[in-house]
Amino acid sequence: MKKSFLTKTIVAIALLLIIGYGANAGNVIFNTVTGQAVNHNTGGSSTFVSLASSGDLVNVDNGWNSGMISSLGETGTDFYAQAFIATTSSITRFGAVVQEMSPEGQIRLAIAADNGGVPDYDHPLYIGSLINPTTTAMWYFETGINVHVTIGQKYYVLLDGFENAGATGQCQIGSSATFPITGQGLIYSNYSGIGAWDNYWAPLAIYVEGNNNSVPVSIWTIVLAFAVIGGAAFVGFRKKLLKQAI
Numbered sequence: 001m002k003k004s005f006l007t008k009t010i011v012a013i014a015l016l017l018i019i020g021y022g023a024n025a026g027n028v029i030f031n032t033v034t035g036q037a038v039n040h041n042t043g044g045s046s047t048f049v050s051l052a053s054s055g056d057l058v059n060v061d062n063g064w065n066s067g068m069i070s071s072l073g074e075t076g077t078d079f080y081a082q083a084f085i086a087t088t089s090s091i092t093r094f095g096a097v098v099q100e101m102s103p104e105g106q107i108r109l110a111i112a113a114d115n116g117g118v119p120d121y122d123h124p125l126y127i128g129s130l131i132n133p134t135t136t137a138m139w140y141f142e143t144g145i146n147v148h149v150t151i152g153q154k155y156y157v158l159l160d161g162f163e164n165a166g167a168t169g170q171c172q173i174g175s176s177a178t179f180p181i182t183g184q185g186l187i188y189s190n191y192s193g194i195g196a197w198d199n200y201w202a203p204l205a206i207y208v209e210g211n212n213n214s215v216p217v218s219i220w221t222i223v224l225a226f227a228v229i230g231g232a233a234f235v236g237f238r239k240k241l242l243k244q245a246i
Contacts, residue, residue, distance in 0.1 A: 021076045056092055056211045060084045062178040064097050064205035067135060069186060073105045078162040078190045080173055081112070081164035082203055084180040086149040088210035091126075095131050095141035095207045097174025098133040105171030108146055109142050110158040111149075118187065118197045119156035125149070130164055133171055139207070149210070154181070157206045176205040 029068040072080050081227055082096075091111060098107065110127040112119035128142040159173060179185060 002213055028069045030048050042123035056209050057088050059087050059091070059208040060180045060204065061207050061209075062176040062205060064139075064174040065177045067175040067202070068097075068099060068172040069175050069200065069202065069204070070172035071101055071170040072107060072159055072173060072188075073101075073161040074164065074167040075102070077188050078160075079119070079121055080159040080161075080186055080188050080204065081121075081156040081197075082180065082186055082206050083114070083154055083156050083184045084154060084206065084208060086153055086155055086210075088149055089149065089151055089209055089212045091147040091149055091210040092139055093143045093207075095139050095203060096157060096159060097137050097205050098131060098140050098159075098171055099137035099174075100133045100135050100169065100171050102169035104132060104167050105169040106132050106161075106164050106167035107171060108160040108164060109140065111147050114154040114156065118189075119158050120209045121158055121160070121189075124158060124160075125155075127160065130166065137172075137174060139174075141207070147176040147210075151171055151212075157204070157208065158206075174205040175202045177202075179203045180206065 019230060068078075071077065094109070094111065096109060108128050108130060110121075110124040112121055112124045114120070126142070126145060126147045131140050133140065133200060161167070163171070175186075185203040187197045189197045
């Protein structure tokens with residue numbers, strides 16, 4: 001028995017959606033509204049209060065204790081990193097407290113996977129645009145993102161001060177009294193000492209939130225699905241007309 005046109009269409013759409021999901025199911029970063037890749041940050045107040053969006057869950061919010069750790073940037077240490085365990089399948093917002101110590105103490109906020117106990121800084125899952133902090137310590141966030149992660153795995157909020165164009169100074173980063181992972185505080189490294197990460201006694205204050213929504217299908221996959229439906233419908237209609245004409 002031949003499959004009906006409707007059955008063939010449903011199968012075709014299903015296959016296209018699966019292909020689209022597979023293409024996006026890696027460590028992708030996109031704007032949840034536009035579907036486009038984004039890299040941006042926004043400043044927050046120094047008295048940060050959790051503002052998790054509806055449906056979003058907090059991975060970690062260990063609180064800023066008003067302490068600062070220095071110094072990171074072009075004339076300071078290259079990388080700071082704070083480990084945490086993902087409790088959601090994607091990260092939609094994350095941040096840290098930053099304060100400029102000397103101009104221009106510019107850095108980037110990133111998310112990196114674990115690579116043998118240190119962050120995989122050469123292949124970050126997400127890296128934001130350049131932050132130009134003020135001389136007043138405040139929270140800075142990366143928002144409007146969706147970084148795919150694996151629940152239960154270790155990741156890092158990575159603060160990148162290495163050779164950022166336009167950066168000439170250094171900054172300091174807010175600390176916390178609470179470890180996101182017991183006993184695992186700030187680790188830091190200079191590029192010249194690649195692979196040699198040192199431990200600091202205190203953790204960084206970090207905030208990470210996300211959700212467990214599946215990765216959306218590419219808009220082009222949807223367009224292609226409709227194109228297939230339209231094409232199949234046209235072919236079926238044309239065959240019907242030819243039969244009637246005979």
